[in-house]
Amino acid sequence: MACDQCFRLKVRCDAASPRCANCNKLQVECTYLRPDRRKISKLAVTNLVERVRLLEHTLQQHNIPIPTSIRSSKTTAISFQNLHCGSINGDTQPFSEPLMYTKENDETQLARERVLIERIDRSSSLTPGLDPEIELLVKRTGSLQFTDHGQLKYFGATSNVHFLRDTIPFQVRAPDAPPSSHEKDKSPSESSLLEYISPATPSIPRELEDHLIKLYFAWENPYFRVVDEDAFMSARRRVLSRSNQEDDLPGPFCYSEFLVNAMCSWGALFTDRELPDLPSLHDFFISQAREKLERDLDNPTIATVQGLAMMSGSEASRGRDSRGWLYAGMASQVAHHLGLHMDVGHYVRSGDITQNEATLRDTTFWGTYVIDTAWSYYLGRLVRPVVNVNRNPAQTPSQTRSTQSQYWENYTDDLADLPNYRGQYVDPVASMWKQQLKLCFIMERFQNTLYDKQTSSIGQLRMHTSAVTWALDKWMDELPSDLAVDCDSISNIYLPHVLVLHAQFHEAMIFANHPFITEPRTGNGHFGLLSLQTQKKCTESARKISQIIRMYDRLWTLRRMNIQFIHPMFTAAIVHLYVACTTSMHRLDQYKSAISDLRTCCNALRDVGKYMEIAVWQLRSIDRIRQVWYDLLENHAHGMSDAPILSEQQRLLSPSFNVDKECDRWTAIETVIQEAVSLTNTNLLLKEHMTWYDAWMQIQDTIGMDPFSVGFA
Structure with missing residues (x-):
């Protein structure tokens, strides 16, 4: 049986232990979470389902509440095994007791931010002998990644997918469109939709x-x-x-x-x-x-x-x-x-x-x-x-x-x-054209800065991004009244494309101040000096996008949305995820706000994903990024123990560290994302009108793991 990575890449697996040759070459974990179809029995599955129903019925007879479904994953498994803590209920707040802010708490948050950024910077090595500053720029502005089809593709900094590094990004297995007449002559058996095409065009x-x-x-x-x-x-x-x-x-x-x-x-x-x-x-x-x-x-x-x-x-x-x-x-x-x-x-x-x-x-x-x-x-x-x-x-x-x-x-x-x-x-067509093109010119300028070979250091990049930030602020200050949007208003009516324009502006502001792009190299003595200002710009814009999503849903619903709005949702969700996983647990308001905004973005991607599969791909990419970041921050067996963070013993003895809260942090994050992801799979099940067993097998192929392990049965 092939390992999970070889199965996704459609390549031969030698099944070597502890890691096959392909996984060893890609430097990824070699897992066998996918059930072996050869050992799957429909009778066994049916018996298991009946047993679960019997257990639920027994609990109900004795007035015992049925436990909420815990969608297990690598993240949750590590949390329960290593930290011995429970999950939170989706209807309750993960933290309730008031906590005092101290300088130590602020330093703890800064340390988590620094650790995550540094470990992402060090998670892969490029050409030996390459100048370290150039290597850092190259890695922060994009990466080559294998797709599900085994092909290398390039994803740049503004795609957000480059965060996955060596992990294969999830891609929607969208069915091919019906072939044209000359395509049908070439390979009629290759199209899964050919059976729906009649000889005469309807x-x-x-x-x-x-x-x-x-x-x-x-x-x-x-x-x-x-x-x-x-x-x-x-x-x-x-x-x-x-x-x-x-x-x-x-x-x-x-x-x-x-x-x-x-x-x-x-x-x-x-x-x-x-x-x-x-x-x-x-x-x-x-x-x-x-x-x-x-x-x-x-x-x-x-x-x-x-x-x-x-x-x-x-x-x-x-x-x-x-x-x-x-x-x-x-x-x-x-x-x-x-x-x-x-x-x-x-x-x-x-x-x-x-x-x-x-x-x-x-x-x-x-x-x-x-x-x-x-x-x-x-x-x-x-x-x-x-x-x-x-x-x-x-x-x-x-x-x-x-x-x-x-x-x-x-x-x-x-x-x-x-x-x-x-x-x-x-x-306001004329105003829209004028301001939209101005914004595009600024965005193009930023892209040129990211990939200009004359930019040879993070310091130079920060100079350019500061200029871009100033230009964006000027753009907003000069915005005419017919395009202005008050994100706090609950009574004003704004046109859909005007809201999309503002979402695009805030996404550009996020990238111009993104810590994974502009933060200096760790250890040079300057880390964090500009972090407060840039992070404030970044997080404020991400929150604005969440507000715009809620406003759009209230005014027009998410059933019809311009495709350009989807990527700002994705970008804002990544920022909310970053804040949620690095914020000190003593800053409850900031943490809860990030979780709430993350839920807004994920649910919006879920709803738009009902008619645009690109949103489903980005939603599941968020889940993959969550797993990668968890490993970098919490799983100390990944070979980077020399990073400048507290040792495990120091962490446990620190008064600012609480085992239960660290576990609840990740469980809450995972719950928010998995709730949205699971509903996209349910919609897929209902849409295809397949038998339950065939649907179970298709979901297994889609998510790459046993559906029972993530709460589908």
Whole structure:
């Protein structure tokens, strides 16, 4: 039987003890937590379930409360075995007694922060002989990691996944989209969804297509705004009203079937409507868009750029980040190919093109630029937008927009047939464009700083990040009133894309002040001098994101959300996790606030994960990071005993150390995360409509361990 790591990598395992050859090469723990299917008996499982039910019934007969389910993991196991402490109930507070703040408590917290950062810095070694300062920069700004498919991928600092280091990051096993016609000819047996595809393409009702397009314009386009809605709808009406004799004529440059299918793939994520002949509207439209793209690439238009930009996010929403990354790059390159990055005012004045076409070119280019920047932060990879090498850039949409008011409509499934009940709100499009591009320029500047080879020390990096922090503060100070958000308000109404803009700002502020990026090397005598200021910026922004999540849920619900909001949730959750696992137990307010905000972020990722698998991947990555950080902070058998922390004996004798509280800290953290993770698995079970045994086996493959051990049975 292969070990867990070899099973995930799909490689041969020699089953050597205590560690197989592959695990020894990767320097990871060699475990066999996954049950051996060859030894699994359905009868044995059934008997076990019946026995558990009998025990529960016996407890109920004697009025004994059934214990709450404890989701065991490596973290909890170590806590119970080594510290001999109990878990907390999810409905009670982990700590109740008042504790006094002392200087020693503050030093204890600083020591935990220092230990975690140093051990992350030392957790892997790069090229021998490399300058230590350069090596530190390289490790803090990204890492190569094996995926579940055994391939190396690069994840940068802003991806948050680089925290896992040698641990394989969890990736959603999203089903492939239905193959296009030429893909079916090549490998029909490789697609798990091929059985749902009929020989003839199903006919999509016009009413449903219009509905999905409206959902796209209501919930996804307002933030990236790569498509001008008025121009698109006008072109669509012209194309659909043409006679059969005119079908062979070229369509408008801002309309194509590829673009329509890309839009509908987004709308399908925001609707609960279904077609009986199709298992997934989203997968169907993705398949159709891939097929239509082949024709568009021979003679690309503005619609091709727009469709590629949409496809990048639509593919990413299902956990297919490689396809999404490539589509985003294609959109940028085709935009360059069409010269969308250039100012075409001269051609407007000469009458060669209309002002409307020039405006569409500008909108498409800058919308693609915003998407490019978003991808740069999502994966932590430096991109080189065309704007950097252009001496005559395209006009920004805020420069060319008319003064006529525009409106955003709260369009949903429930309100589709009730136009009188849809809320309409003034949409500050010009202000949004102006401030969004300013923010993207600052974010791009920060990314360039992270990966610039001229930055040769943490000290230089801190100088740059301080400048970025100042620029971000200035951006917020200059924010116009129509984009201002009061996170403490419970009565004001803010548009969804305005809330996403603020979440993006706070995420940028987090990265500019992130301790794992900017903190000096431990032992140089300067650790912590700037920590209070930077950590305050970092934690305050993370808390603001949690407040924005709650505000978004109250105003619009989390059922429909722009994909750009997901990564700030992930980033904020990592900060809350960091605060929760390093804060002194004598700072109860700070600790409880971190736990509460962590729960907000994890639950939001769980809810969004019901229709965007990317959120599930990030939620489970948080759980993996929790396990890694626990090992670094609490498990002293990991070979780093020379780190500058108190010895085990000193820790136990210290008046500020309490065994029960240290255990409760991690149990509370694990409970918050596992509650969200377990519900995503339950949703998967209900969605697939499988028998309970098949579902049990699928969950086992998904989480990589026995479902009984984590409370599913």
